[in-house]
Amino acid sequence: MAAIILVVEDEPAVREMISFVLKQSDYDTLEAEDAEEARALLADKTPDLVLMDWMLPGMSGVEFTRELKQDAVTRDIPVIMLTARGEEDDKVRGLECGAEDYITKPFSPRELTARIKVILRRVAPHATEEVVDVGALQLDPTSYRVSVGKQEVELGPTEFRLLHFFMTHMDKVYSRSRLLDRVWGANVFIEERTVDVHIRRLRKALEPYGVDGLVQTVRGAGYRFSERQAGR
Amino acid sequence: MAAIILVVEDEPAVREMISFVLKQSDYDTLEAEDAEEARALLADKTPDLVLMDWMLPGMSGVEFTRELKQDAVTRDIPVIMLTARGEEDDKVRGLECGAEDYITKPFSPRELTARIKVILRRVAPHATEEVVDVGALQLDPTSYRVSVGKQEVELGPTEFRLLHFFMTHMDKVYSRSRLLDRVWGANVFIEERTVDVHIRRLRKALEPYGVDGLVQTVRGAGYRFSERQAGR
């Protein structure tokens, strides 16, 4: 459940270096050396973030970023541009073409991971590896554990993902179809009613610990995860 | 006590990047941004190897290397020069001044660690590593031994590395592919299911000593090494 990051960079040594740093920081990586290869990867994988070199053979990073931002499927994937030092103009143009952030080479691992973390937390909080607390409930993506106090809660993979999503998106109602998109993944063809079943399973697993009230039904709209007692 | 490597490089980002890679590869690092700072460090620390940037503010890397090679105390510390690409002349002069090897920037983590490993093996046959304890389990990397209390555990090389990795990365789930990366080495082409088999072998070896419960399966995610009982 680690975040997946696509690295688009033509110089193999640099690409490997970046990929190495990311892997050590618990991200999964995809690598591409140019826009074409990146497009091929994007055809069936959806990374949580793209690191895009400014200079690429063939289509430049800027052009490619613009392209990504025009496609509905890839529009929401944040892009960080990598560029040579001291080109302030680049910065402006980089952000203009829709990139979320901008890092000058050479950069330290700390800088890289820090910026990535900030952006992921903003855009895809459930893809980060941080422990999430909600009242007595605690979920640790890293060790794949859910607990209430000292008690460990048993959850299946889907219920785990569902709970993780809820805990990182509190107090907001999600329709079944939205949940399918966000938790199961985009373009899956699954019955909406199936969500009910997993909600049920999640509640059942939480019940013995008295925290099943957090999963709330909003009639006609969907489900919500909240500490506030469902009022009427 | 892993091997200590001194990184002399003026660009902070590059220095941190190198240092990061080395630390992840189980080396300890010292950092200096110029010859002067390096000299200060060398006054009371003795690294097992020096990574020296060619270009340094003040005294150049070449000069400084020559200096090191003239001092009886530092003469035997191997030096690897770091230099910009495509300066073939540099290579000659680099090696002339007494450097053991030479890497052109940018370089991949693989290239860096591979060269370091070669040189360290030549010069300092065994950089010692620390004994790891987990409960009654004890693993000694130097003597290649694993024991539970007084009892010695029989392990194959791969199971040994796997266990070593687990013991130094407790309470965290690793997917098969990540384990392949971290234990077998990056970019190996091995079936993911093979991990299962080695997990099995590791468990089998640990079983007679009652510590096989430490190796835990996390369905849909991977494996985890933990003292906390896995609910099941």
Place this chain on the structure above:
DNA sequence: GGCGCTTGTCATCAAATTGTAATGGTGGGT
């Protein structure tokens, strides 16, 4: 070359998970 050990791959079995359909409940508007 023969032997023993390690290692990667497979085939197979057992078990957990998951999507769907069927059925029963609930709330709230009239």
Place this chain on the structure above:
DNA sequence: ACCCACCATTACAATTTGATGACAAGCGCC
């Protein structure tokens, strides 16, 4: 009170996923 849309719950079969044992190729050592 009644109806209807909507949700909860259960049961179940298909699918996935992990465990395990067997096997053959590779390797170092006599």
